[in-house]
Amino acid sequence: MRETLPQILDRRVSEGAFRPDPQQTAVAGQLETLRAWLEEQVARKPGLLGRFAKPPVPPKGMYLWGGVGRGKSMLMDLFCDATDIPKKRRVHFHAFMQDVHRAMHAARKQGVDDALAPFADQAVADLRLLAFDEMQISDITDAMIVGRLFQMLMAGGVVIVTTSNRPPEDLYKNGLNRAAFLPFIDLLRGRMEVVELQSPHDYRQHRLAGAQVYFQPASTARAAIAAIWADLTEGATPIALHLNVNGRDVELPRYARGVARASFWELCAQPLGPADYLAIASAVRVLILEDIPSLSSSNYNEAKRFVTLIDALYEGHVRLICSAADEPERLYIEGEGTFEFARTASRLREMQAADWGRIGGRPPPRQIKTSSEAPTGSPSRSR
Ligand SMILES: Nc1ncnc2c1ncn2[C@@H]1O[C@H](COP(=O)(O)OP(=O)(O)OP(=O)(O)O)[C@@H](O)[C@H]1O
Numbered sequence: 001m002r003e004t005l006p007q008i009l010d011r012r013v014s015e016g017a018f019r020p021d022p023q024q025t026a027v028a029g030q031l032e033t034l035r036a037w038l039e040e041q042v043a044r045k046p047g048l049l050g051r052f053a054k055p056p057v058p059p060k061g062m063y064l065w066g067g068v069g070r071g072k073s074m075l076m077d078l079f080c081d082a083t084d085i086p087k088k089r090r091v092h093f094h095a096f097m098q099d100v101h102r103a104m105h106a107a108r109k110q111g112v113d114d115a116l117a118p119f120a121d122q123a124v125a126d127l128r129l130l131a132f133d134e135m136q137i138s139d140i141t142d143a144m145i146v147g148r149l150f151q152m153l154m155a156g157g158v159v160i161v162t163t164s165n166r167p168p169e170d171l172y173k174n175g176l177n178r179a180a181f182l183p184f185i186d187l188l189r190g191r192m193e194v195v196e197l198q199s200p201h202d203y204r205q206h207r208l209a210g211a212q213v214y215f216q217p218a219s220t221a222r223a224a225i226a227a228i229w230a231d232l233t234e235g236a237t238p239i240a241l242h243l244n245v246n247g248r249d250v251e252l253p254r255y256a257r258g259v260a261r262a263s264f265w266e267l268c269a270q271p272l273g274p275a276d277y278l279a280i281a282s283a284v285r286v287l288i289l290e291d292i293p294s295l296s297s298s299n300y301n302e303a304k305r306f307v308t309l310i311d312a313l314y315e316g317h318v319r320l321i322c323s324a325a326d327e328p329e330r331l332y333i334e335g336e337g338t339f340e341f342a343r344t345a346s347r348l349r350e351m352q353a354a355d356w357g358r359i360g361g362r363p364p365p366r367q368i369k370t371s372s373e374a375p376t377g378s379p380s381r382s383r
């Protein structure tokens with residue numbers, strides 16, 4: 001028997017995987033309407049005259065917004081997985097933008113007048129449903145591209161569903177040349193159902209509440225960390241998130257449901273700087289950082305980067321789960337930089353508090369300067 005989305009949620013509650021949440025059930029009900037429409041279109045056999053008939057006007061898509069950890073991505077995943085149509089794509093917004101930029105670059109090389117058109121035409125041919133997770137607009141180039149692209153996709157009958165932490169009016173807030181962005185906000189308001197997920201809980205925090213988040217020594221923590229990762233991501237397939245910072249590629253090797261998992265060496269043994277760590281902090285809600293070693297003047301550069309990383313995570317209210325060789329205060333006890341490390345140790349302590357990361361909600365994404373071709377923190381994915 002075909003279960004509706006609210007029924008699937010109910011079942012997961014009864015299985016103990018989820019807490020009951022009427023707000024989520026209500027949104028699932030709205031998504032169910034979209035799902036039913038999409039499936040019906042696919043199932044409909046064109047009559048004799050069918051292929052000459054005008055295609056049916058698609059319903060409004062959904063712009064689902066709300067605070068962190070409310071279950072937006074979970075609902076979007078549920079909706080996309082359950083919608084039984086072949087022409088669908090669910091993609092992280094940044095990854096999608098990276099594809100768009102790549103396609104535009106290729107089109108320009110071929111001398112195409114409207115570099116966005118080939119990509120939009122292909123998407124219209126390939127898709128009936130496009131779901132973007134975590135829409136964020138942080139540069140005017142992207143702002144303009146996204147506006148036109150949405151228009152082209154909607155005109156082509158593609159149903160768009162997107163999640164965001166902000167209402168449409170607050171997208172690209174205080175951005176340069178924002179007036180040029182305002183028509184896009186009107187388009188979102190006019191052509192999409194803007195829905196706030198008002199769920200009272202940050203479920204990610206719930207999942208972490210009371211959980212140990214600092215493990216030492218690292219060698220004994222692997223199983224515990226793997227269990228936290230599995231719980232937070234609920235088995236969602238991780239992607240490699242490629243952040244484009246000032247034209248350079250910064251890779252987060254494993255990312256799912258707002259959670260990134262990396263080793264100390266992956267993040268601190270590469271030539272990364274403050275802008276890169278800020279981009280990482282604004283791209284993730286939770287960072288699982290494994291294998292922080294004992295630090296000293298012999299690995300001074302790594303230690304310095306680690307300090308910068310912790311500062312960026314702290315400023316960005318990112319939840320940190322880590323495994324380390326020792327207690328924060330004993331990580332860096334000799335050599336140049338020990339004095340500065342005291343603040344990092346103190347932050348590492350503070351970030352272990354059960355309610356850390358919740359205070360003040362999520363700050364607005366920082367404006368990180370990017371090259372005009374490159375979307376900020378643009379991840380592409382490799383599944
Ligand atoms: N009703 C629920 N009961 C228990 N866990 C839930 C519930 N809803 C969501 N979760 C879990 O909470 C975590 C956060 O959910 P999700 O990633 O969907 O939040 P979000 O609204 O997309 O947050 P963000 O704005 O940070 O992207 C996930 O692990 C998700 O599976």
Ligand SMILES: [Mg+2]
Nearest residue numbers: 072073257258
């Ligand atoms: Mg999300």
